[in-house]
Amino acid sequence: MKARVYVMLKNGVLDPQGEAVRHALGSLGFDGVEGVRQGKVIELDLTEGTTEATIEQMCEKLLANTVIESYRIEVL
């Protein structure tokens, strides 16, 4: 089984990289980009039957820093 973990900076945490991408899009002539947030996607190849609770532990312990990041798990 596969799972995908999306890690994003929490709302309210300034994302300097996202801001830089927004500026770059503006300078390429793409008007109307009001905000960009950049995050990570982590794909996990897991033994069948791995529970979502286990994946959640992986996120809490390592994959996300919950001080500044939030995560979302998608089991594929």
Add this chain to the structure above:
Amino acid sequence: MRAAVVVFPGSNCDRDMAVALKAAGADVSMVWHKDAALPDNVDLVAVPGGFSFGDYLRCGAIAAQSPICKAIVEHANRGGYVLGVCNGFQVLTETGLLPGALMRNANLKFICKSVDLKVENSNSAFTSGYAAGDVVAYPVAHHDGNYSVDAEGLKKIEAEGRVAFRYVDNPNGSVADIAGVLSENRRVLGMMPHPERAVDEGHGGTDGQALFRGLIDQLVTA
């Protein structure tokens, strides 16, 4: 005073840290990240700068899961002293020993220069060699030194007087100009600037000497 300097794959300030500690009079041993225990009777653990594990995932995240970090957390929980500089600071926030996190510099650039820091208080072993209000110059060399902590966390840190150093001219976007922060018991210090790179005339300045000397004086008399 016995100090241990931790070495991770990718550490590059470990020997500078050892030299600075030895020059100040400490008995220094190096410990490898796979070691599960610290040497006996260690007073201070120094977590040096560098790019542990290539900064993969997040700076300090993989190092924080290493066997030696478990021992460091236990050492700190027993009231032991820990100094984390640069990547070492990032490791300490990842272990949860210090609040907050270090994010990408606000200007997205790697910053490598000497910066002026204001010593916020001399009320810790690390800052006992200075007077509150002293301005010292230490080098910084980092890409992810933008200290971030939520409003509640910041309020707590400020109320408890746990900001050890503040940037005079904030180079990286850190909240409240914070360059170094202490733990609740004031025995764990994390900072982005490098005191160990300011201990010899050849470094261009010796403002860092007082940090190591003050620390060792305090620990010897403790």
